[in-house]
Amino acid sequence: MTEEPRPTLEAVAARAGVSRATVSRVVNGDPGVREVLAEKVRRVVDELGYVPNRAARSLVTRRHDAVAVVIAEPETRVFADPFFALQLRGISKELTAHDIQLVLLLTEGRDDHERVGRYLAGGHVDGALVFSLHLDDPLPGIIRRAGVPTVFGGRPGWPQAEGGGPDAPYVDCDNRGGARDAVRHLVGLGRRRIAHITGALDQTSAVDRLDGYRDALPDVDPALIAEGDFTPAGGERAMRELLDRTPQLDAVFAANDLTASGALRVLRERGRRVPDDVAVVGFDDMLPVAEQTEPPLTTVRQDIEEMGRLMAGMLLQGRAGQERGTGAEGEAESGAGPAGVVLPTSLVRRASA
Amino acid sequence: MTEEPRPTLEAVAARAGVSRATVSRVVNGDPGVREVLAEKVRRVVDELGYVPNRAARSLVTRRHDAVAVVIAEPETRVFADPFFALQLRGISKELTAHDIQLVLLLTEGRDDHERVGRYLAGGHVDGALVFSLHLDDPLPGIIRRAGVPTVFGGRPGWPQAEGGGPDAPYVDCDNRGGARDAVRHLVGLGRRRIAHITGALDQTSAVDRLDGYRDALPDVDPALIAEGDFTPAGGERAMRELLDRTPQLDAVFAANDLTASGALRVLRERGRRVPDDVAVVGFDDMLPVAEQTEPPLTTVRQDIEEMGRLMAGMLLQGRAGQERGTGAEGEAESGAGPAGVVLPTSLVRRASA
DNA sequence: TTGAAAGCGCTAACAT
DNA sequence: ATGTTAGCGCTTTCAA
Secondary structure, eight states: OOOOOOOOHHHHHHHHTSOHHHHHHHHTTOSOSOHHHHHHHHHHHHHHTOOOOHHHHHHHHOOOSEEEEEEEOSSSGGGGSTHHHHHHHHHHHHHHHTTOEEEEEEEOSHHHHHHHHHHHHTTOSSEEEEEOOSTTOSHHHHHHHHTOOEEEESOOOSOGGGTTOTTOOEEEEOHHHHHHHHHHHHHHTTOSOEEEEOOOTTSHHHHHHHHHHHHHOTTOOGGGEEOOOSSHHHHHHHHHHHHHHOTTOOEEEESSHHHHHHHHHHHHHTTOOTTTTOEEEEEEOOHHHHTTSSSOOEEEEOOHHHHHHHHHHHHHHHHHHHGGGOSOTTOGGGGSSOOEEEEOOEEEOOSOO | OOOOOOOOHHHHHHHHTSOHHHHHHHHTTOSOSOHHHHHHHHHHHHHHTOOOOHHHHHHHHOOOSEEEEEEEOSSSGGGGSTHHHHHHHHHHHHHHHTTOEEEEEEEOSHHHHHHHHHHHHTTOSSEEEEEOOSTTOSHHHHHHHHTOOEEEESOOOSOGGGTTOTTOOEEEEOHHHHHHHHHHHHHHTTOSOEEEEOOOTTSHHHHHHHHHHHHHOTTOOGGGEEOOOSSHHHHHHHHHHHHHHOTTOOEEEESSHHHHHHHHHHHHHTTOOTTTTOEEEEEEOOHHHHTTSSSOOEEEEOOHHHHHHHHHHHHHHHHHHHGGGOSOTTOGGGGSSOOEEEEOOEEEOOSOO
């Protein structure tokens, strides 16, 4: 009852009156098979419900048709916003379209890092998609040592040398440009004292957004910058700080929507009207957050799902290129330039600014 | 450069001066090897960095040490709350502890269902953990036909016959009991007109919570029940409806925290003070939501991560039992009783009730 | 206790 | 265009 033996290539071959090789060719879409035969084989495959045994195939092809998605997050914070879920969706779609398995690796501490390294080095997957959130994360280094093709989610932090070299491929959104746009929008609204609540500054996204803020406001008073951590609580804390320090501020650019939601709460508590007294802009356009705040949040949108899809696409593409070292050694392309792909952002206007 | 050949069993055997069989035994913890030899083999394994080839192993053992996690969600709604992320975490922990791969399958429509069915039937994994959210979901049926050991997340809906039989194993929290407690708490607070905003009634969790509400309030006026859909927007809509219909209501039990957050917004908008005029209780204790509402939400907590861990545990345990049909056919246990495991809930008091 | 040998199901030369 | 054959790396009888 538990033991229903699946039909093998052999079985299909026998039934169709051809050799295993022929069935294999048909199954793998090799063109060199007469259409009549191919048709017959396909019929038998359907009849028998034949499904190739991945293990057997993998054993000989040395490929696994599987990629690992590594999400490293010591904090529970990740799970507070749907960021990874969306990214995963994009990844899943792309992988599914290519019949590639998605092996999920969640890590939660130093011990786990080792485990992931071993797994990746073990050669069980053809590649890895890695979300390396923190600047000092040892994961990139570990992964590079594992020698698995990898695409990072988000620009990997310094020192680049530690994590797959300066040209480690990654996908990110234009954090800096988006931040710049956000702040310019506030400037365009006539705001003169625009504060910024940063994200966790051990993540490149937070640093880049801060840089974008500074781009737009080169001579800004440092007192207008307060450090947050991408959480609502951090946003509250920073907002209070800012208000105490610079009561006259008339706008806030928050590093993300969650932060903005915390800031909004404090503003309300302190009796500041938004956007009349203080305009607020967020970042991410996390719908469940941005649409639910009071007032709804003007924010910078990034297409998270697309980022995921792109990451997977890049990995798959790279894979095709380096499969079995078919290409010439030391191709010109490998040193061509930064392997990062940066997606554009757009400002979404709602009521808060 | 891409082609660094991993050491094989053979290599280890040669280096250690023993046979492949012996190495295999050591690697798999077979006790029948002299300790001296075993020690030597282990040393060589470390030296060479040997990692067993899963494909080769799988080919002969007919096991995969992999389970699929199927998350079926046509709507984007899932991603609005961290529910699945938490559940995944629990699952991941348990699987990792047993060195089992987690293969993630995200589905988004009818076509995907077929794909998942094929995948599962293809025998690439040893089992599946399935989140079947909707009563009319065809997935359970498809999965049963695939003949893969499965544990469901959340009580599967009717008709049970369609989805793995009445004793399909599942893990859920005590939705009914939790709801009952929540409502009784409101009653204990002296509230007389306690409304309920349901969840999406095509999900058993919503139905069970409604039942719990009715348990506590057997003769409740139907006008006090409004249908929601587990979203903040649904909560708003339902709250308006309730307020229009029964302005005198003095409490609301919302099917989940997101719904409650929407309800709170409407109450504030209509000038009702919470909890003074209207007490509100949610369900889930989704921290980022429940702690951030105004006022913070009294709610029913369920241990989501633990549910995930338990699901994985049940699957693994079952697997051990039915591995190669070692046990007696038709064991008494199989018909023993409902295979569902229901975790307790607890009321978390905050400011809203 | 250890080793020798036979495959698991598949692909990829190599023949034909 | 199709078939034959030799493994891929591992586990598992079966002998020794």
